[in-house]
Amino acid sequence: MREVAVIGVGLHQFGRFPDKPIEDIGREAILNALVDAGVSFKDIQAAYCGRVYPGMMAGLKVVSQFGQTGIPITNIEQACASSSTAFREAYLAIAEGRHDVVLTVGFEKMPRGLLTGMTEPGSLEEAMGLNVPPAWHAMLARRHMLDYGTTKEQIAMVAVKNHRNGLLNPYAQYRMAVTVEEVLNSRMIADPLTLYECSPTTDGASAAILCVKEKAGKYKGKPVTIAANACGTPMFQHGEDDELMMTLTERLAKQAYERAGIGPKDIDVVQLHDCFASAEIIRLEVCGFCPKGEGGRWVEEGRTDIGGEIPVNTDGGLLSRGHPIGATGLAQIAEIVWQLRGEAGPRQVPNAKVGMCQNTGLGGANVHILKV
Amino acid sequence: MTFTYRKELSLVRESGKTAGKKTRVPVEEGLFTLPESPAEPPRLIASRCKQCGEVFFPKRMVCLKCTAMDMEQVMLSTRGKLYSFTITRLAPPGSMVKPPYVLASIEMPEGVNVHTVLTDCDLDKVQIGDSMELVLETIKQDETGRDVVAFKFKPV
Numbered sequence: 001m002r003e004v005a006v007i008g009v010g011l012h013q014f015g016r017f018p019d020k021p022i023e024d025i026g027r028e029a030i031l032n033a034l035v036d037a038g039v040s041f042k043d044i045q046a047a048y049c050g051r052v053y054p055g056m057m058a059g060l061k062v063v064s065q066f067g068q069t070g071i072p073i074t075n076i077e078q079a080c081a082s083s084s085t086a087f088r089e090a091y092l093a094i095a096e097g098r099h100d101v102v103l104t105v106g107f108e109k110m111p112r113g114l115l116t117g118m119t120e121p122g123s124l125e126e127a128m129g130l131n132v133p134p135a136w137h138a139m140l141a142r143r144h145m146l147d148y149g150t151t152k153e154q155i156a157m158v159a160v161k162n163h164r165n166g167l168l169n170p171y172a173q174y175r176m177a178v179t180v181e182e183v184l185n186s187r188m189i190a191d192p193l194t195l196y197e198c199s200p201t202t203d204g205a206s207a208a209i210l211c212v213k214e215k216a217g218k219y220k221g222k223p224v225t226i227a228a229n230a231c232g233t234p235m236f237q238h239g240e241d242d243e244l245m246m247t248l249t250e251r252l253a254k255q256a257y258e259r260a261g262i263g264p265k266d267i268d269v270v271q272l273h274d275c276f277a278s279a280e281i282i283r284l285e286v287c288g289f290c291p292k293g294e295g296g297r298w299v300e301e302g303r304t305d306i307g308g309e310i311p312v313n314t315d316g317g318l319l320s321r322g323h324p325i326g327a328t329g330l331a332q333i334a335e336i337v338w339q340l341r342g343e344a345g346p347r348q349v350p351n352a353k354v355g356m357c358q359n360t361g362l363g364g365a366n367v368h369i370l371k372v
Numbered sequence: 373m374t375f376t377y378r379k380e381l382s383l384v385r386e387s388g389k390t391a392g393k394k395t396r397v398p399v400e401e402g403l404f405t406l407p408e409s410p411a412e413p414p415r416l417i418a419s420r421c422k423q424c425g426e427v428f429f430p431k432r433m434v435c436l437k438c439t440a441m442d443m444e445q446v447m448l449s450t451r452g453k454l455y456s457f458t459i460t461r462l463a464p465p466g467s468m469v470k471p472p473y474v475l476a477s478i479e480m481p482e483g484v485n486v487h488t489v490l491t492d493c494d495l496d497k498v499q500i501g502d503s504m505e506l507v508l509e510t511i512k513q514d515e516t517g518r519d520v521v522a523f524k525f526k527p528v
Contacts, residue, residue, distance in 0.1 A: 129467035138458035
C-alpha cells in the first residue's frame with residue numbers, strides 16, 4: 001500500500017439553494033479544491049462522486065464540466081456515508097497503485113422533511129409510519145438516559161456547542177448561537193429530541209483532491225496524510241438490531257486505530273456524525289473517547305469544546321454546518337484538513353496533528369484518521 | 373458441501389392482494405395471523421433458523437447470523453417488554469398513522485426486537501420495561517371497502 005495524502009479541499013456553501021442546479025453547486029466545491037491543491041483538472045486520473053438525491057449519472061454531469069478528459073467517473077450512494085465512501089475508494093485507488101491523482105466530491109440537493117426513499121412506496125414501514133429517523137434516535141436516546149443517567153440538558157448542550165462552533169464557520173447553514181433553554185423549548189420532534197437537536201436538510205457540496213504522497217510535493221497544496229480507513233456494514237447481533245450502527249461504529253473505530261497504530265487519546269480533533277444531538281454522545285463513547293455512559297457528562301464539562309480534551313465537531317457538525325447527506329462525509333474531511341494545516345481560523349484547535357472523521361449512513365459507515 | 377439457494381428466496385415479502393371475499397385484509401401478507409374468532413389472539417409470524425436457532429421477524433429465508441437457508445416458521449409470543457419508545461410529531465409521506473403517535477421497540481421473549489406503534493396507551497404512565505401485548509387494528513379501508521388491518525402493541 002502506498003501512502004496517500006489529501007492535497008486540497010473545497011466546499012460550496014451549505015444551506016438551501018432550490019434555484020441553483022446541482023452542476024453549479026458541485027462545480028464550486030471542485031473548483032475550490034483544485035485551486036487549494038494547485039492541481040489542473042488535466043492531472044485528475046479518476047473521480048469518485050458521493051450523492052443520494054441527484055439522479056442518474058450525476059457524477060458525470062458535475063465533474064465533466066471541467067473537461068471531457070475521458071477519465072472514469074464513479075457514482076457512489078451509501079445514504080449519509082456516500083461521500084466518505086467516495087473518499088475511501090479514491091484513497092484505495094491510489095494506495096493500490098491504480099492512479100496517482102484522484103478527485104473525490106460529494107454534492108447534494110435534498111427535499112425538505114424526513115428522509116425518503118429508504119423503502120419502496122407502499123411498504124409496511126411507510127404505511128405504519130415506522131420510517132422516522134429522529135424517532136429511532138429518540139428511542140436510543142431514551143434508552144441511554146435510562147441506562148446511564150444522561151440528561152436532556154446534556155443532550156441539548158451538544159446542540160449548543162455545535163451551534164457555537166458553527167457560528168465560526170462561514171460555510172455553515174445555521175450560524176446562530178442557541179442556549180440550552182432555547183434548544184429544549186424548540187419544537188418537539190420525537191421526545192426527547194427537539195428541532196435544534198435534529199440535523200437539517202441541506203443543499204451543498206464538498207470536494208477533496210488526493211495524491212500519492214511521494215508525488216504530493218509537485219503541487220502547492222499542503223499535504224495531510226491519510227493514516228487509516230475502516231469501512232463496513234453491521235454484523236448480525238442477537239436481539240436489538242444494530243440499525244443505528246453504534247456497534248459497527250465501535251468496530252470501525254477500533255480497526256482504524258489499529259491500522260493507524262494509535263489510540264483515541266492520540267486524536268487531537270474529531271468530527272463525529274451528529275445527525276441528532278444524542279448520537280454525538282453515543283458515538284463519543286463507542287469511538288473510545290470516553291467511558292461508556294459518560295458522554296453526556298463529558299459534553300456538560302466542556303471536554304468536547306474547542307480547547308477541551310477532545311474537541312468534537314469544530315465546524316458545527318451536522319446540526320449547525322448542515323447535513324446534505326451525500327456531501328457530509330467530505331465536509332468532515334475538509335474540516336480536519338483545515339484543522340491539521342492550522343488553517344481553521346477562529347475555530348482552530350491549537351497544535352492539532354492527528355484528526356478523525358466518523359461518518360455513518362444507513363448504507364454503511366466509515367472512520368478515517370488523518371495526520372500531519 | 374454444495375450450497376444452493378432455493379427458489380423460495382424470492383417469496384420473502386410478498387405484498388399481494390388476498391383472494392376471496394374476506395372483509396379484513398392484512399396491510400402486508402405473511403406478517404401476522406388474522407384469526408376468524410375474536411377469542412383467538414393474533415400472532416406475529418417469524419422464522420427460526422434450524423441450524424443456529426436465531427429467530428427473525430419479519431420472516432426470512434436465509435439466516436442473517438449463520439447464512440444457512442434452513443428456516444422454519446414459528447409464531448412469536450403474544451407479549452413482550454417495552455425496550456424503548458418515543459412520541460413522534462412527524463410521520464413519513466404515505467403513513468396511514470397520523471402524528472402524533474407512539475413509536476416503540478418491543479423486546480420479545482424469542483430474542484427479537486419488533487418495531488411497532490403503540491395504541492391504547494396512557495403516556496403519563498408508560499415506562500420502559502412495561503409488558504406489551506400484540507393487537508390488530510384497522511388502519512383504513514381499501515378500494516373495495518375491506519378493512520386493512522395492521523399490528524400494534526398495547527400495554528397489558
